[in-house]
Amino acid sequence: MSSDHRTDAPPRDVGEQRSADWAEEAVREAEQAEQAEQAEQAHPHGRGRTIREQDVLDRIDKARRRKAKVKEERITLAHGAGGKATQTLIEAVFLDAFRNPLLEPLDDGALLTVGDTRLAFTTDSFVVSPLFFNGGDIGDLAVNGTVNDLAVSGARPLALSAGFVLEEGFPVADLQRVVASMKAAAEAAGVSIATGDTKVVERGKADGMYVTTAGVGVVERPVTLGAAHAKPGDAVLVSGPIGDHGVTVMLARGELDIVSDLASDTAPLIGLVDTLLDGVPDPCSVHMMRDATRGGVATICNEVAKASQAAIVLDEDALPVRPEVNGACELLGIDPLYVACEGRMVVVVDGGAADDALAAMRSHPLGEGSRLIGRVKDDPPGLVLLKTGFGGTRIVDLLVGDPLPRIC
Amino acid sequence: MRFVDEYRDAEKARALAARIAALCEPGRQYTFMEVCGGHTHTIYKHGIEDYLPETVQLVHGPGCPVCVIPMGRVDDAIALAEQDDVIMTSFGDMMRVPGGRGSFFDSKANGADIRMVYSPLDALKVARANPEKQVVFMAIGFETTAPSSAMTVLRAAAEGLENFSIFCNHVTIIPAIKAILDSPDLRLDGFIGPGHVSTVIGCRPYEFIARDHGKPIAVAGFEPLDVLQAVYQLLLQLSEGRSEVENFYTRVVPWDGNRKALQAIGQVMELRPYFEWRGLGFISHSALRVKEEFASFDAERRFSVPGVRVADPKACQCGEVLKGVLKPWECKVFGTACTPETPIGTCMVSSEGACAAYYNFGRFSRERVKEATRA
Numbered sequence: 001m002s003s004d005h006r007t008d009a010p011p012r013d014v015g016e017q018r019s020a021d022w023a024e025e026a027v028r029e030a031e032q033a034e035q036a037e038q039a040e041q042a043h044p045h046g047r048g049r050t051i052r053e054q055d056v057l058d059r060i061d062k063a064r065r066r067k068a069k070v071k072e073e074r075i076t077l078a079h080g081a082g083g084k085a086t087q088t089l090i091e092a093v094f095l096d097a098f099r100n101p102l103l104e105p106l107d108d109g110a111l112l113t114v115g116d117t118r119l120a121f122t123t124d125s126f127v128v129s130p131l132f133f134n135g136g137d138i139g140d141l142a143v144n145g146t147v148n149d150l151a152v153s154g155a156r157p158l159a160l161s162a163g164f165v166l167e168e169g170f171p172v173a174d175l176q177r178v179v180a181s182m183k184a185a186a187e188a189a190g191v192s193i194a195t196g197d198t199k200v201v202e203r204g205k206a207d208g209m210y211v212t213t214a215g216v217g218v219v220e221r222p223v224t225l226g227a228a229h230a231k232p233g234d235a236v237l238v239s240g241p242i243g244d245h246g247v248t249v250m251l252a253r254g255e256l257d258i259v260s261d262l263a264s265d266t267a268p269l270i271g272l273v274d275t276l277l278d279g280v281p282d283p284c285s286v287h288m289m290r291d292a293t294r295g296g297v298a299t300i301c302n303e304v305a306k307a308s309q310a311a312i313v314l315d316e317d318a319l320p321v322r323p324e325v326n327g328a329c330e331l332l333g334i335d336p337l338y339v340a341c342e343g344r345m346v347v348v349v350d351g352g353a354a355d356d357a358l359a360a361m362r363s364h365p366l367g368e369g370s371r372l373i374g375r376v377k378d379d380p381p382g383l384v385l386l387k388t389g390f391g392g393t394r395i396v397d398l399l400v401g402d403p404l405p406r407i408c
Numbered sequence: 409m410r411f412v413d414e415y416r417d418a419e420k421a422r423a424l425a426a427r428i429a430a431l432c433e434p435g436r437q438y439t440f441m442e443v444c445g446g447h448t449h450t451i452y453k454h455g456i457e458d459y460l461p462e463t464v465q466l467v468h469g470p471g472c473p474v475c476v477i478p479m480g481r482v483d484d485a486i487a488l489a490e491q492d493d494v495i496m497t498s499f500g501d502m503m504r505v506p507g508g509r510g511s512f513f514d515s516k517a518n519g520a521d522i523r524m525v526y527s528p529l530d531a532l533k534v535a536r537a538n539p540e541k542q543v544v545f546m547a548i549g550f551e552t553t554a555p556s557s558a559m560t561v562l563r564a565a566a567e568g569l570e571n572f573s574i575f576c577n578h579v580t581i582i583p584a585i586k587a588i589l590d591s592p593d594l595r596l597d598g599f600i601g602p603g604h605v606s607t608v609i610g611c612r613p614y615e616f617i618a619r620d621h622g623k624p625i626a627v628a629g630f631e632p633l634d635v636l637q638a639v640y641q642l643l644l645q646l647s648e649g650r651s652e653v654e655n656f657y658t659r660v661v662p663w664d665g666n667r668k669a670l671q672a673i674g675q676v677m678e679l680r681p682y683f684e685w686r687g688l689g690f691i692s693h694s695a696l697r698v699k700e701e702f703a704s705f706d707a708e709r710r711f712s713v714p715g716v717r718v719a720d721p722k723a724c725q726c727g728e729v730l731k732g733v734l735k736p737w738e739c740k741v742f743g744t745a746c747t748p749e750t751p752i753g754t755c756m757v758s759s760e761g762a763c764a765a766y767y768n769f770g771r772f773s774r775e776r777v778k779e780a781t782r783a
Contacts, residue, residue: 020479020508023721023752030745053737057771060743071750074517078504084749256526311780330412332526333449333759377780380772385780390632391418392455393777394769400748401513404500404524404759 026071033066034059068092078401082295083338085401105307107226108290109153111219120155122146123214131178131208133252135245135263138211139178141342143185143193144268145293146215151270152289152345154225154277155217159194160186162213166198167206175209182211189268191215221283227307229287234376235354236312237347239272239361240265240369242297243325246339251328258331262324267343272366276347279360285353291345295399298337300346301374301384302398309381314374314396316389334403337386337396348376415631416454424636425459431643438464439595440642441732443585444602445472445760446630452769454632464639467732468762470584470688471602473549474505475730475754475761477577478684479718482507485546485575487714488707489520495538496522497531498546501758506751508718512546528560528574535564535572544707547574552604554578554696555669558676561698561705575707576698579683581605582613583694587685589621593733598642600635601627603657610665611655618651629657676702686754687720687727726753729762736766743767 068091078085095103102110109122126142143160150157162182166175186193244265251258269291277283290300297319301312314337321329321336329336343366349357354372361367384396432438442448448468451457457466470476482505489496489512496512503512503524516522521541525531528545535543547557557574564572581602588594601614606627614625624645628638634656641654655661676699683695698706707713720726723741728734736742736755746752748764755763 017717017719018480018508019719020506020721020752022510023506023724026750026752027721027723027741027745030741034744053735056737056743060767060771063744063747072514072517074514076513076517078513088749313780335453379780380776383772385772385777387781388453388455389418390416390454390456391421392458392632393781394452394455395771397748397768397771400504404503 030063033063037062076401081399081402082293082299083399083401087398105226105228106303107153108149109155109217111153118219120150120153120217120219121215122149122153123212124149125210125212127207127210128249129207130249130252131174133264134248134261136266136342137178137181138209139181140185140266142211142213143182143189144266144342146213147185147189147191148269148291148343148345150215150217151268151273152225152291153217153219154221154223154273154289155219157189157191157215157217157270159192160213160215161195161197162193162211163197164199165206165210166200167208168200168203170208178209178211185268189270221277223277223283223286225286225288227288227290227304230304230308230310230312230348230376231287231350232310232376232378233351234287234348235351235357235372236301236314236374236376237349237354237358237361238292238297238320238371238373239269239345239347239367240343241320241322241325242292242341242344243321243329243336243339245342246296247325247328249340256328256332258328260324260328262322265341265343267366269343269345269366272345272361272364275364275367276357276360279363280349280353280356282353285350286347286357287350288348289345291343292341294340296336296338296340297346297373298335298384298396299398301396304348305384306382308376311377311380311382312374312384313377314384314386316386318371318373320369320371338399338403351375412631415629415633417633420633421459421636424633424640428459428464428636428640428643429461431640431647432461432463433647436463438597438643438646439467439732440464440598440600440639441467441469441588441596442600442635443469443471443581444600444605445475445758446604447600447602447628447635448472448762448765449760450630450632450635452765456632456635457770459636460639464643466639467596467735468729468765469599469732470588470685470730471550471581471605472755472758472760472762473553474502474758475726476579476584476685476688477502477505477548477754478686479507479720480684480716481577482511483509483718484713484715486510486512486515486520488544488575488711489515489522490518491542491711493541494521494711495534495541495543496520496546497525497534497543498522499526499548500524501760502546502548504751505754505757528557529563532560532564532569532572535569539571542571542573542710545572545574546577548577550579550581550602550605551608551669551673554677555608555666555672558672561676561702562672564705565702570704573705573707573710574698576677576696578677578696579685580679580694580696581609583691584685584688585617587688587691588731589617589623591731591733593731596623596732597646598624598626600638600642601625601653603627603629603634603661606655606657606661606665608666608669611653611661611663612665614653618653622651624651625653627653627655627657627661629659684717687724687730689727721752724753726755729753729755736763739763743771
């Protein structure tokens with residue numbers, strides 16, 4: 001467009017200039033932390049033969065293990081997206097204040113022991129928008145979400161609570177519709193909604209309605225489950241196509257002008273969990289189960305890799321993704337691995353029991369699409385790697401916040 | 409997925425990789441720059457570097473739209489967003505870009521009405537739906553997105569909308585490439601040309617790269633085989649002693665570009681005398697502003713914008729990374745003070761940014777990965 005392009009000195013009329021104080025502060029802080037760590041280590045790198053890139057990678061590794069700290073002055077949407085920002089908030093604010101052995105594993109539910117009885121206890125809040133979408137609504141999400149957290153903790157759900165925050169002006173007919181689907185979901189899961197609470201806030205102070213459910217269940221099998229229990233040699237399974245719920249809700253918001261008959265995968269997983277635990281010779285060979293909600297399969301794998309200090313290697317070609325989901329994700333430049341599901345679970349099982357586990361899961365209607373998607377390895381600890389369909393390798397890291405659509 | 413899987417075939421990739429290896433002269437180092445952030449994203453997403461010999465290095469160029477926005481412009485945009493009765497609309501990956509005093513996300517948390525949109529036409533919808541508000545679109549990007557901003561202004565003008573304007577931060581790719589070629593510490597053997605930009609400007613504007621600077625350039629698409637093929641074609645040109653502009657993205661890039669799109673830009677926008685680029689400094693005639701004729705659709709004219717320049721943090725080496733002089737991990741603050749959670753430099757924000765791509769997808773030692781991914 002022009003023939004004369006030069007890198008100029010700042011033109012004289014740019015006027016006043018400031019510096020980004022927060023950035024200078026962040027640099028200072030990181031330097032201090034590094035100096036403190038170096039002072040602790042007498043011989044940081046042996047004979048100094050390591051290549052420089054490796055030094056940097058080690059430095060990053062250390063920085064990632066430093067105590068979590070919330071740097072923002074206010075809560076942003078990223079804090080609720082289930083990625084790094086959420087984890088930082090949980091560790092730096094909630095865990096820091098409430099720290100106790102029940103909470104510390106940060107699994108989907110806490111495990112309480114009363115006499116000889118093991119109980120699982122969990123809670124979840126639901127703020128989905130829109131409230132109704134193809135395949136479900138906020139009501140069955142709220143019931144299934146808590147039922148599933150109990151199921152993947154190895155528990156049979158006993159009872160749920162439901163707390164409603166309703167906005168002034170919200171149609172009673174809509175509330176009845178939500179409540180009817182909660183009733184149906186509870187019946188399907190064989191659990192009763194035993195207690196509840198209702199609050200109404202002024203118009204504009206809630207997005208129609210929010211629901212919080214909590215649940216308690218009893219762990220009857222001799223299982224030991226948790227993100228920290230994955231071991232090298234284990235297999236990673238997923239119970240069906242991923243990302244259906246997240247993409248359905250994105251399309252239901254109508255911002256994309258895409259029409260599809262894709263439906264949410266919201267479903268109770270207790271039956272599938274029972275079939276799995278009964279179908280393997282020893283239920284203890286199942287080391288971890290999680291339902292892949294916010295943050296998707298990638299986030300679960302990262303939590304497992306971190307908690308068990310193992311590596312997880314996923315195989316992109318083995319990931320079950322529907323073409324519609326893949327297409328929408330491709331269009332937006334987001335990765336289906338991070339997209340929410342509401343009726344899929346990720347299972348880590350002893351390598352030797354993988355075939356039995358897969359066969360058992362596939363025998364259940366909700367697990368027909370089950371696949372072995374990866375393996376647990378010992379190195380590099382804490383990292384999730386993906387063998388790409390193209391034949392390369394990349395890291396699958398936690399996202400900071402929500403996956404953001406790319407520009408071009 | 410049809411029309412995509414064809415360009416992701418691992419078998420074809422292996423064959424191409426063998427031909428690439430055969431073209432490399434023993435002992436010679438090759439350094440190619442992919443100008444466009446979309447290519448950077450493809451390279452890491454699919455693990456393309458696994459197919460390249462160690463002597464072939466890809467360096468990541470300045471073509472990530474959000475990476476080149478200087479902090480001062482982010483502050484200006486936030487100042488606009490925080491005015492009474494203003495709704496700011498923005499592409500998603502702009503939301504986390506930090507200015508001197510935080511990002512759009514921070515400003516939104518402080519109460520500003522900032523909405524994510526998928527296209528400037530969505531911003532226009534917001535304007536129609538909120539006649540009592542002023543709707544500003546944060547217009548960013550190269551020639552790829554400039555036509556859609558221009559078309560949106562034309563449509564707003566045709567509809568007589570009085571509450572819509574754009575905050576124009578569009579930049580042009582050629583001056584940036586020129587700045588890199590003129591840089592004294594340049595060590596590049598060729599360029600992978602930006603595919604999307606080229607659909608608009610065509611291939612002709614790159615001819616000076618081959619003619620005056622003797623560097624080959626291969627315009628490529630965004631699937632992994634496209635990128636691998638571009639590397640092969642660059643090596644082929646070098647081995648045959650040629651330096652030419654070659655178009656391997658003919659399925660969408662016409663040699664002379666898209667006349668309609670260029671006309672729309674020319675009708676609504678004009679070159680600024682100079683514009684500051686993050687890390688690269690002031691480059692003359694490198695950005696677009698709204699023409700006087702469309703002044704009422706120009707947020708800079710309509711509202712008062714502070715226009716205060718924010719100096720890049722001293723430790724930040726985004727400029728060197730954007731020019732390909734430093735690999736992301738060679739930056740002093742990479743991965744410690746500057747991470748995807750708290751990015752100091754823009755290269756760490758967008759998944760197209762060289763630093764974020766390396767941090768998120770490529771942060772490991774090749775040997776350990778080989779070991780881990782062995783069946």
